[in-house]
Amino acid sequence: MHIATRMKTRTQGGITEVLVLVNHPMDTGLVKSPITHKIIPAHFIKTLTIAINHKPAVITDMGIAVSKDPLIAVKLKGAKSGDLVSVDWIDNEGMTGHAETHVS
Amino acid sequence: MNLPRRTFLKQAFSGTALAVAAGAGLLRPTQALARTWPTWPAQSFHIKHWRDLEHSLFGSKPVVSGGVHLHAPLEAENGAVVPMVISTKLAAPKRLALAVDHNPYALATLVNLTPHALGFFNVRIKMGKTSRVRAYVETADRVHTVDRLVKVTIGGCGG
Known part of the structure; x- marks a missing residue:
């Protein structure tokens, strides 16, 4: 299974807003499949880290209550044009994802 | 051979x-x-009641009302996707947390901030039913909190 990770930044007045979208199922492990009547196993992102020039800026721990296809926004300060903003996540099955972009 | x-x-x-x-x-x-990466705080994510969660996350730090803003809808048509924005103007916020009283497990997300980040976090969460949602901002010496009641028309546990 491939899970797409996308990221966008927008800088205004010295503040960089970072938008992250991951196409992740975020299954809670509490829901039964309407077809098989079996519990759908939990599959969710545990930790998502947003870094600037490889230094972590925001480390988010998530539970099963975060919606499917998480859309996260954070704000960074002091980012300069050309700085590398990256996002990395890991889920409860050990799958990981990565995306990066440069501050415009 | x-x-x-x-x-x-x-x-x-x-x-x-x-x-x-x-x-x-x-x-x-x-x-x-x-x-x-730091280890995911499994224990905190398995706590059912928000009071126990407060105690587990912040220990004996005083919890005060205000200083943090939670932007949440008054009424959510679809509990599977409820947008939440936590923001604060407090200097040097260390952690942000978002908890839902009536979800199976109270804690939705815990955000660790470094000095590179502002006290702002936007996320969409699932809500099983109408509930109070609590936002927390932890600073060096205290915890600021605010809560909002969000009415849910269709629960989000069916995801």
């Missing part, structure tokens, strides 16, 4: 390919970062 030449070449080649892949993999930032 004398391997047939063809087999030997095949094995040698696949071995090299694997070694190259592993070498490249190790240099990828994902895995480099994964090693330094």
Whole structure:
């Protein structure tokens, strides 16, 4: 299974807003499949880290209550044009994802 | 053992390919970062009641009302996707947390901030039913909190 990770930044007045979208199922492990009547196993992102020039800026721990296809926004300060903003996540099955972009 | 030449070449080649892949993999930032990621606080994410959660996350730090803003809808038509925005103007926020009283487990997300980040976090969460949602901002010496009641028309547990 491939899970797409996308990221966008927008800088205004010295503040960089970072938008992250991951196409992740975020299954809670509490829901039964309407077809098989079996519990759908939990599959969710545990930790998502947003870094600037490889230094972590925001480390988010998530539970099963975060919606499917998480859309996260954070704000960074002091980012300069050309700085590398990256996002990395890991889920409860050990799958990981990565995306990066440069501050415009 | 004398391997047939063809087999030997095949094995040698696949071995090299694997070694190259592993070498490249190790240099990828994902895995480099994964090693330094703090461990996911499993215990906090399994707490059912928000009061126990407060105690577990913040210990004896005083919890005060205000200083943090939670932007949440008054009424959510679809509990599977309820947008939440936590923001604060407090100096040097260390952690943000978002908890839902009537979800199976109270804690939805816990955000660790560094000095590079502002006290702002936007996320969409699931809500099983109408509930109070609590936002927390932890600073060096205290915890600021605010709560909002969000009415849910269709629960989000069916995801």
